[in-house]
Amino acid sequence: MNFTFRDRLNLFVRSLSLQGSWNFPRMQGLGFFFSLLPWLRKVSGDGFKEACYRHLGYFNTNPYMSPYVVGVVSRLEEEGKGEESVKARNSLMGPLGAIGDGYYWATLRPFTVLMSIALSFFWIAAAPVLFLLIYNTVHLKNRWSYLNRGYLNAHSPMEGASELHGKVFPRFMERMITLLLGFILGLAAFDTRTPGTALLIFGAAFLMFRRQWRTPAILGMLVILGIFLGFFGTEMRIPWSG
Amino acid sequence: MTGAAAKIILSALVAGVLSIDRNAFGQFQLSRPMVSGLVMGVILGCPVEGAIVGLIYELLFLGSLPVGSFIPYHPLFPSLISVLLIGMYEGPRPPTELIGLAVLFGAPTAFLDRAVNIQWRRSNEKSFHRAMVYLRLGRTDLVQFQHVLSGLRAGLYHGGSFLLTGVVLVPVFNTLLKSSDFLPERLAIVAMLPFFIGLARLASDRTARKGWKGFALGLTAGAFVGIWRVLT
Numbered sequence: 001m002n003f004t005f006r007d008r009l010n011l012f013v014r015s016l017s018l019q020g021s022w023n024f025p026r027m028q029g030l031g032f033f034f035s036l037l038p039w040l041r042k043v044s045g046d047g048f049k050e051a052c053y054r055h056l057g058y059f060n061t062n063p064y065m066s067p068y069v070v071g072v073v074s075r076l077e078e079e080g081k082g083e084e085s086v087k088a089r090n091s092l093m094g095p096l097g098a099i100g101d102g103y104y105w106a107t108l109r110p111f112t113v114l115m116s117i118a119l120s121f122f123w124i125a126a127a128p129v130l131f132l133l134i135y136n137t138v139h140l141k142n143r144w145s146y147l148n149r150g151y152l153n154a155h156s157p158m159e160g161a162s163e164l165h166g167k168v169f170p171r172f173m174e175r176m177i178t179l180l181l182g183f184i185l186g187l188a189a190f191d192t193r194t195p196g197t198a199l200l201i202f203g204a205a206f207l208m209f210r211r212q213w214r215t216p217a218i219l220g221m222l223v224i225l226g227i228f229l230g231f232f233g234t235e236m237r238i239p240w241s242g
Numbered sequence: 243m244t245g246a247a248a249k250i251i252l253s254a255l256v257a258g259v260l261s262i263d264r265n266a267f268g269q270f271q272l273s274r275p276m277v278s279g280l281v282m283g284v285i286l287g288c289p290v291e292g293a294i295v296g297l298i299y300e301l302l303f304l305g306s307l308p309v310g311s312f313i314p315y316h317p318l319f320p321s322l323i324s325v326l327l328i329g330m331y332e333g334p335r336p337p338t339e340l341i342g343l344a345v346l347f348g349a350p351t352a353f354l355d356r357a358v359n360i361q362w363r364r365s366n367e368k369s370f371h372r373a374m375v376y377l378r379l380g381r382t383d384l385v386q387f388q389h390v391l392s393g394l395r396a397g398l399y400h401g402g403s404f405l406l407t408g409v410v411l412v413p414v415f416n417t418l419l420k421s422s423d424f425l426p427e428r429l430a431i432v433a434m435l436p437f438f439i440g441l442a443r444l445a446s447d448r449t450a451r452k453g454w455k456g457f458a459l460g461l462t463a464g465a466f467v468g469i470w471r472v473l474t
Contacts, residue, residue: 016267016268017266017267017268017389017390017393019265019266019269020265020266020267020389020390020392020393020396021366021369021370021373021388021389021392021393022265022363022366023363023364023366023367023369023370024311024363024364024367025367025370026370027311029370030366030369030370030373030385030388030389030392031389033373033385033389034385034386034389037382037385037386041382049377049380052377052382053377056373056374056377056385060310060311063269064269097310101307101309105307105308105309106307109271109304110304110444113274113276113300113301113304116276117276117297117300117301120293120297121471124290124293124294124297125280125289125293127276127293127297128276128277128280128293128296131271131274131276131277132270132271132272132277135271136270136271139269174452175452175456177444177448178448178449178452178456178457178460179456179457179459179460180460181441181444181445181448181457181460182445182456182457182458182459182460182461182462182463182464183460183461183463183464183467184441184460184464185438185441185445185460185461185464186460186461186462186463186464186465186466186467186468187464187465187467187468187471188434188437188438188441188464188468189464189465189468190464190465190468190469190471190472191468191471191472192434193472195468197431198434198438201434201435201438201439202438202441202442202445203442205438205439205442205443206442206445206446208442209442209443209446209447210446210450215302215305215306215315215439215443216353218439219302219349219435219436219439222435222439223346223349223432223435226429226431226432226435227428227429227432229431230342230428230429230430230431230432231428234431235430235431236430236431236433236434238294238298238338238341238430238433238434239434240290240293240294240297241290241294241338242290
């Protein structure tokens with residue numbers, strides 16, 4: 001049977017709604033089933049109901065990585081290896097969740113956000129556009145390729161999964177994140193026209209975070225300090241205010 | 243008053259739609275404050291202030307990651323509420339000093355946003371059980387409908403909660419503003435606090451793992467550019 005462009009597009013679009021019915025006991029279970037349903041209907045024949053029962057259960061991974069699992073399961077279901085598809089699904093979701101969280105939430109998003117914020121000091125309207133453009137181009141392109149690679153690597157899915165992002169680009173982004181953080185701090189501190197106060201606030205917050213204080217407590221304490229300083233006439237210009 | 247009510251309703255609609263992107267379909271990051279702040283600002287006629295509010299909140303919440311089943315604090319409500327409060331200003335253009343007070347009002351709504359999100363996720367448990375029943379009956383069309391309905395309900399939950407929050411906060415904010423003219427000016431310093439605190443949070447984490455070299459290099463470059471901008 002052919003894994004046609006139309007099939008892939010259908011699975012891809014449906015996998016975008018993976019989180020739509022996220023719940024605590026089964027997490028993305030219903031979303032995963034929703035992604036897979038048209039393909040199961042096409043390939044399962046008389047075993048359609050059993051195939052549905054197999055894949056309406058617990059599922060949780062990084063939402064951007066789910067097309068890979070969908071691709072793997074699609075191929076195995078097509079070949080009539082139902083039990084094997086369940087094993088592959090269960091063994092893939094954990095590692096892919098860790099890979100996706102590390103790549104998308106902890107690397108790509110901070111990198112694109114920080115780059116956009118650095119740009120905002122020079123051209124404020126371009127910042128959100130740049131962020132959306134880069135982030136969405138990367139994750140949509142990747143999601144499409146995960147689906148195809150999952151289908152192709154269905155018989156050795158873990159090997160394929162470990163090679164999804166390469167090493168060079170994530171390492172470059174990691175380095176740039178640290179650099180951009182420093183750059184934004186230096187730029188913003190001087191743009192407030194009161195670098196001393198800005199660095200004082202940054203330093204106090206930095207030390208509190210190093211001591212493992214919780215963010216709401218830090219925010220609350222520094223806001224009280226800010227109000228106190230404000231009532232004594234301390235000012236801080238907002239960098240983007242012209 | 244009709245104008246104010248229309249603005250609150252419009253903002254609640256935006257909150258509902260953006261929460262669908264965040265929770266149910268795509269995760270295109272339209273609900274990030276940098277984007278949502280600008281969108282709300284454009285709708286309410288204060289695009290610059292909207293963009294500024296978004297940038298202020300962006301860093302504070304950038305380190306909050308939805309890892310596993312953890313539901314982190316999200317900046318959708320804080321950024322939209324802050325821009326809504328600024329957008330309520332009656333005048334040609336809201337003064338920049340207003341941002342501090344709006345941030346002070348908006349930031350705590352992150353707690354509410356998270357509570358609503360958890361409630362929505364709990365409500366999806368029933369949808370899942372219904373889906374199982376429909377599958378037993380062989381009605382896969384209704385199973386799919388449960389999934390779609392859950393996604394749309396995310397918009398309803400967040401939009402509805404935002405509407406109630408707006409209805410409570412806007413009059414309080416306006417009353418406070420009318421009763422004390424000096425307040426926005428005195429609280430202007432608060433505006434940049436989330437920005438620097440967010441920066442400190444990320445820097446603390448990154449320098450602990452990756453060392454100081456890159457950070458120091460970036461800081462030096464940023465300081466040079468900052469000084470050059472001040473001088474020119």
